[in-house]
Amino acid sequence: MPLVSPLDVSASLWLPFLGVVAFGLAYLLLFASLAQVGQGPPPPGRRPFFVFVVPCLNEELVIGRCLDKLLAMPSTDFAILVIDDGSDDGTSAVVGSYDPERVWLLRRSPPYAREGKGAALNAAYRHLWNSGLLSGMDPNEVVVAVVDADGRLQPDALETVAPYFQQPRVGAVQVGVRMYNAQESLLARMQDIEFVVCTEIYQRARRHLGTVGLGGNGQFVRLAALRSLEDSPWTDCLTEDLDLGIRLRIHGWISEYTGRTWVEQQAVTSLPRLIRQRARWFQGHLQCSRRIPVILRAGLPLHTTLDLCWHLLGPVTILLMSLWSALFMVSLAYLWVSDPAGSWHTITTQTWILPAFYALSIAPAVLYGLVYRRQTQSMPRRRVALFAHLFIIYGYLWFLAGWRAVWQAGTGRRGWAKTSRTVERRSAEAVALAVPELDWQLAMPPSWEVVEASLDRVAYQDPKRPAFVHVDRVVDHGSLLAGPMANEVAYWGFGYRRLGLRTVAFKGRPAGLWEFLYRSEGVLVHARELHVMAGGIRYVLNVRSPEAIWDRRSVLLTRIQESFEVTGG
Numbered sequence: 001m002p003l004v005s006p007l008d009v010s011a012s013l014w015l016p017f018l019g020v021v022a023f024g025l026a027y028l029l030l031f032a033s034l035a036q037v038g039q040g041p042p043p044p045g046r047r048p049f050f051v052f053v054v055p056c057l058n059e060e061l062v063i064g065r066c067l068d069k070l071l072a073m074p075s076t077d078f079a080i081l082v083i084d085d086g087s088d089d090g091t092s093a094v095v096g097s098y099d100p101e102r103v104w105l106l107r108r109s110p111p112y113a114r115e116g117k118g119a120a121l122n123a124a125y126r127h128l129w130n131s132g133l134l135s136g137m138d139p140n141e142v143v144v145a146v147v148d149a150d151g152r153l154q155p156d157a158l159e160t161v162a163p164y165f166q167q168p169r170v171g172a173v174q175v176g177v178r179m180y181n182a183q184e185s186l187l188a189r190m191q192d193i194e195f196v197v198c199t200e201i202y203q204r205a206r207r208h209l210g211t212v213g214l215g216g217n218g219q220f221v222r223l224a225a226l227r228s229l230e231d232s233p234w235t236d237c238l239t240e241d242l243d244l245g246i247r248l249r250i251h252g253w254i255s256e257y258t259g260r261t262w263v264e265q266q267a268v269t270s271l272p273r274l275i276r277q278r279a280r281w282f283q284g285h286l287q288c289s290r291r292i293p294v295i296l297r298a299g300l301p302l303h304t305t306l307d308l309c310w311h312l313l314g315p316v317t318i319l320l321m322s323l324w325s326a327l328f329m330v331s332l333a334y335l336w337v338s339d340p341a342g343s344w345h346t347i348t349t350q351t352w353i354l355p356a357f358y359a360l361s362i363a364p365a366v367l368y369g370l371v372y373r374r375q376t377q378s379m380p381r382r383r384v385a386l387f388a389h390l391f392i393i394y395g396y397l398w399f400l401a402g403w404r405a406v407w408q409a410g411t412g413r414r415g416w417a418k419t420s421r422t423v424e425r426r427s428a429e430a431v432a433l434a435v436p437e438l439d440w441q442l443a444m445p446p447s448w449e450v451v452e453a454s455l456d457r458v459a460y461q462d463p464k465r466p467a468f469v470h471v472d473r474v475v476d477h478g479s480l481l482a483g484p485m486a487n488e489v490a491y492w493g494f495g496y497r498r499l500g501l502r503t504v505a506f507k508g509r510p511a512g513l514w515e516f517l518y519r520s521e522g523v524l525v526h527a528r529e530l531h532v533m534a535g536g537i538r539y540v541l542n543v544r545s546p547e548a549i550w551d552r553r554s555v556l557l558t559r560i561q562e563s564f565e566v567t568g569g
Helices: 011-035 063-071 091-096 117-130 157-166 186-206 223-227 240-250 271-297 302-312 314-338 340-349 353-362 364-375 381-394 397-410 430-434 482-491 547-562
Strands: 049-056 078-085 103-108 142-146 170-179 219-222 254-265 449-453 457-461 468-475 497-506 509-520 523-534 537-546
Touching: 011 186, 011 314, 011 353, 011 364, 049 063, 049 117, 063 078, 063 091, 063 457, 078 091, 078 117, 091 103, 091 482, 103 117, 117 142, 117 223, 117 240, 142 157, 142 223, 157 170, 157 219, 157 254, 170 186, 170 223, 170 240, 186 254, 186 271, 186 364, 186 381, 219 223, 219 240, 240 254, 240 271, 240 302, 271 302, 271 314, 271 397, 302 314, 314 340, 314 397, 340 353, 353 381, 364 381, 482 497, 482 509, 482 523, 523 547, 537 547
Parallel strands: 049 078, 049 142, 078 103, 170 254
Antiparallel strands: 142 219, 170 219, 449 457, 457 468, 468 537, 497 509, 509 523, 523 537
16 A cells, blocks of 8 residues: 555645644734834823723622722722623622712613623713713713723723823723633633733734724723714624724724733633633624624725734634644544554654644744743743643634534524623631731631632632621711611612611620522522621621521521621721
């Protein structure tokens, strides 16, 4: 039997495959080179007024931490607007505990809620424009910043972003994105590398091409630019952020990118949920490809037009690459099965085959490792190199997500299937180190985990059985029962039923005890809150579990509640 070489496989498979791979590598090298071309930050100037817009759908676990980070920024030239898009958990109750002068709440109810993130952002935009909250302000001097509920902006974000808006043509600025739980799992680390590579190579390069894209988190947009898109700046596209950036560019606005500050968000730690998330992004990218004819007619510079069109055709390229890769692997398997001796002889005598395969498929890992190493100086080089190689394998998940997106589009499935949040894993012992100024004590079972820790709130969760405890600390000089009665409003519409509300004495201090039921994501929850007043501070200890197991859990929860002690005031 004549010797069969893998190179003799049909050229109709090899040539297109190698051509696309070579083009992809050249494209990557071009962008990596452009990313190194210096473009310094603009000089500081007058700072605009910022409005942080935080869309929420069942974000009780993370919204408090997000608001704490925003309010801790070293500036007063901003406000926060939270859109509760029909949540059926305690999202509104958490938001309602903050100062209404700084944190505004817009609640949407069915049938107008849960129509997608774009619809929620448009509702916030109209509310800002029509409510009088920004009356007397020049739209050119107001910047709307979109931050997800799990987002954590760096303290210098406003100081870094503001100078870009001194340029009248700049309509938007996108900051870098990092994963704050990157150390939690290998999957989370891969997402951190993904966002660093995307921003530090492609976004930095696109500054020179006028094609910087906007992300769903850490997106700053001038109000006047939004006004140029009329009543609905954000569309119903599943990637409304990508679509907004394209429409702004078509209307003559420039988007900028800065990696000198960033927003941290929560990486997805479940593989099925990650594929669902990426499939939603992929489907939204396919929807945005309808903008290509408009881009071609917009009269944009040639380099801008070409890069935008190529970027929007990216999903088609991924689908074709998945087919070519599958056919390539089937062909190699067929050759190996039909002539194993000849195939082995070819590999061992043609010594360039394996190095060439490595260079074509893994070579980007070298560049990715260098870029990621620059952002994580404390990580050993060998570990960065390993992660960079694993990232190439991780990239194949886009093949699965792409075909899932095609199936979803073909079956008419679409909507805001938001990514579920997970709690942050920290030991209870870490609370004292994280927040040394706490002026209260609580005896928690050692197996419980801290899911949030700040001076204003510390929250715990039983990792084995559904139960939740949190302690809020609020400056409040009002009456003892005013707090619970005000919070009752936030639970209306969620199957709320008061079981009891009375004043009690708790360890020599005046206190209030509020017990109630409400529904969260279809589950009936039993909650009990102890309100203790001391030195102008209201301490709120909330314990809760599903009503179905309350009788079994109430003994432990009562013991936890009785262990609470105010050490200050």
